[in-house]
Amino acid sequence: xxxxxxxxxxxxxxxxxxxxxxxxxxxxxxxxxxxxxxxxxxxxxxxxxxxxxxxxxxxxxxxxxxxxxxxxxxxxxxxxxxxxxxxxxxxxxxxxxxxxxxxxxxxxxxxxxxxxxxxxxxxxxxxxxxxxxxxxxxxxxxxxxxxxxxxxxxxxxxxxxxxxxxxxxxxxxxxxxxxxxxxxxxxxxxxxxxxxxxxxxxxxxxxxxxxxxxxxxxxxxxxxxxxxxxxxxxxxxxxxxxxxxxxxxxxxxxxxxxxxxxxxxxxxxxxxxxxxxxxxxxxxxxxxxxxxxxxxxxxxxxxxxxxxxxxxxxxxxxxxxxxxxxxxxxxxxxxxxxxxxxxxxxxxxxxxxxxxxxxxxxxxxxxxxxxxxxxxxxxxxxxxxxxxxxxxxxxxxxxxxxxxxxxxxxxxxxxxxxxxxxxxxxxxxxxxxxxxxxxxxxxxxxxxxxxxxxxxxxxxxxxxxxxxxxxxxxxxxxxxxxxxxxxxxxxxxxxxx
Amino acid sequence: xxxxxxxxxxxxxxxxxxxxxxxxxxxxxxxxxxxxxxxxxxxxxxxxxxxxxxxxxxxxxxxxxxxxxxxxxxxxxxxxxxxxxxxxxxxxxxxxxx
Numbered sequence: 001x002x003x004x005x006x007x008x009x010x011x012x013x014x015x016x017x018x019x020x021x022x023x024x025x026x027x028x029x030x031x032x033x034x035x036x037x038x039x040x041x042x043x044x045x046x047x048x049x050x051x052x053x054x055x056x057x058x059x060x061x062x063x064x065x066x067x068x069x070x071x072x073x074x075x076x077x078x079x080x081x082x083x084x085x086x087x088x089x090x091x092x093x094x095x096x097x098x099x100x101x102x103x104x105x106x107x108x109x110x111x112x113x114x115x116x117x118x119x120x121x122x123x124x125x126x127x128x129x130x131x132x133x134x135x136x137x138x139x140x141x142x143x144x145x146x147x148x149x150x151x152x153x154x155x156x157x158x159x160x161x162x163x164x165x166x167x168x169x170x171x172x173x174x175x176x177x178x179x180x181x182x183x184x185x186x187x188x189x190x191x192x193x194x195x196x197x198x199x200x201x202x203x204x205x206x207x208x209x210x211x212x213x214x215x216x217x218x219x220x221x222x223x224x225x226x227x228x229x230x231x232x233x234x235x236x237x238x239x240x241x242x243x244x245x246x247x248x249x250x251x252x253x254x255x256x257x258x259x260x261x262x263x264x265x266x267x268x269x270x271x272x273x274x275x276x277x278x279x280x281x282x283x284x285x286x287x288x289x290x291x292x293x294x295x296x297x298x299x300x301x302x303x304x305x306x307x308x309x310x311x312x313x314x315x316x317x318x319x320x321x322x323x324x325x326x327x328x329x330x331x332x333x334x335x336x337x338x339x340x341x342x343x344x345x346x347x348x349x350x351x352x353x354x355x356x357x358x359x360x361x362x363x364x365x366x367x368x369x370x371x372x373x374x375x376x377x378x379x380x381x382x383x384x385x386x387x388x389x390x391x392x393x394x395x396x397x398x399x400x401x402x403x404x405x406x407x408x409x410x411x412x413x414x415x416x417x418x419x420x421x422x423x424x425x426x427x428x429x430x431x432x433x434x435x436x437x438x439x440x441x442x443x444x445x446x447x448x449x450x451x452x453x454x455x456x457x458x459x460x461x462x463x464x465x466x467x468x469x470x471x472x473x474x475x476x477x478x479x480x481x482x483x484x485x486x487x488x489x490x491x492x493x494x495x496x497x
Numbered sequence: 498x499x500x501x502x503x504x505x506x507x508x509x510x511x512x513x514x515x516x517x518x519x520x521x522x523x524x525x526x527x528x529x530x531x532x533x534x535x536x537x538x539x540x541x542x543x544x545x546x547x548x549x550x551x552x553x554x555x556x557x558x559x560x561x562x563x564x565x566x567x568x569x570x571x572x573x574x575x576x577x578x579x580x581x582x583x584x585x586x587x588x589x590x591x592x593x594x595x
Binding site for chain 2: 100101102103104196197210236239240242303306308309310312313320324327328329330331332333334337339341342343344345346347348349351352355360361363364365367368369371377378380381382383384385386387388390422423437438439440465
């Protein structure tokens with residue numbers, strides 16, 4: 001029954017609802033696939049075999065009892081290891097949390113459980129979501145299913161590799177500066193950063209609280225919409241959660257249409273530093289949108305050039321504060337507690353032993369940027385840039401319904417290629433960061449393989465806050481036209497593992 | 498912008514509660530310098546007339562009614578503790594010897 005792993009999420013749910021396969025069979029097929037390919041991919045840090053089979057059996061029991069199943073009941077999902085799941089190891093890719101089993105569920109996890117989604121395991125990530133390649137995981141890198149020598153993106157690289165490698169039709173990731181969209185782009189799948197506040201952050205272990213947002217990965221736009229709808233919505237446990245109805249992303253994904261829609265190509269997110277192959281596939285997709293009836297124009301967002309430096313001040317500043325909670329006192333690792341050392345000494349020894357190099361770098365940068373004497377020049381200025389970027393977006397959205405750009409300047413780079421060069425690594429998030437700073441909704445979907453290296457290229461669509469449905473309307477239309485051109489989904493061309 | 502001295506890096510490490518080795522401090526000094534210098538250009542456009550944005554959602558003071566809700570049991574709260582005693586977290590000494 002290996003074909004069960006090739007189905008879309010929607011097809012999987014329909015197969016289970018009709019009784020053509022049980023949820024347990026579907027889950028077992030995916031666990032078998034994980035067993036067969038994850039030694040190559042290393043997408044998972046923990047596979048929850050027993051929990052997944054029990055959740056699947058519960059769905060089968062509900063069906064047997066005559067209950068109407070939800071649109072994702074019995075569908076396997078890979079969960080980024082940054083989300084707390086009760087009783088299941090949750091590490092954030094860090095030694096400092098190795099062995100920790102949360103005593104509670106994140107709201108996203110609770111909603112997935114209530115929807116009957118089967119969480120098969122926890123996926124690898126850059127430590128505390130800091131990175132663009134998943135090489136910063138304390139537990140070793142994840143490999144891109146398209147080319148095992150290359151990175152699957154990051155920080156949600158385990159989630160992208162799991163979906164692109166058919167280990168699960170769906171995954172949840174988190175996106176602070178591009179950590180859903182960039183991995184989706186370089187693995188040829190769909191990834192969405194919902195509007196900030198659209199999905200609860202309760203139980204999402206914080207990196208940069210004003211930027212972090214959980215969202216869906218899938219192999220097609222409609223599946224992503226189903227997952228988006230399942231996890232979104234107001235949550236009183238997250239005080240930054242937006243108390244408004246979730247835009248109807250599922251209906252939008254069903255009715256892809258760009259006729260008369262105004263599409264703005266962002267001038268600053270293209271040009272020098274971008275792969276020729278990326279630019280070519282992006283330009284072709286823009287032309288296609290025009291052929292489908294969109295009114296395409298160019299728009300300038302001059303302050304986007306300052307988004308990356310602002311991000312690399314704001315995110316480390318918030319991280320230096322958030323990660324203070326890893327103090328060796330209440331959970332996680334404790335090092336050097338010999339009965340003589342003070343709490344402060346034990347904290348410093350534990351954090352030095354438990355955090356990796358990139359996390360330490362960012363904590364130090366954040367501490368520096370927030371220091372008295374430097375605060376105005378660094379953190380204060382970065383917050384002003386954030387205002388300017390939001391204004392650029394607001395002006396652009398007066399003229400255009402959505403904005404578009406490549407998702408990332410290059411295709412997947414080789415493992416090890418940038419790991420010694422933090423600034424080069426940061427360039428991977430050049431196109432995705434503005435949406436995090438402004439809090440608006442953004443999607444990446446595949447727009448072809450680069451003629452240079454045969455690797456997937458991502459197409460980014462940006463919509464105003466709480467207009468997430470526009471992403472799906474445009475994404476579904478573009479996806480359908482591209483699939484027609486290709487004779488089927490791009491992901492079908494990924495090499496067999 | 499001034500470059501970051503090794504002494505400054507050691508001070509930052511202490512503030513950050515990171516017991517870094519000499520080698521780590523030295524490597525970090527060079528890296529921090531490069532990174533800080535590359536991000537310093539945010540001040541080019543941050544005029545005094547631009548208000549700062551700390552958050553993209555304009556929400557302040559989210560309140561809820563003051564009602565008792567279920568919460569973690571002491572056992573669950575202590576389940577991940579490196580050391581516990583009774584219903585308390587056991588921690589290294591916090592104060593210096595009297």
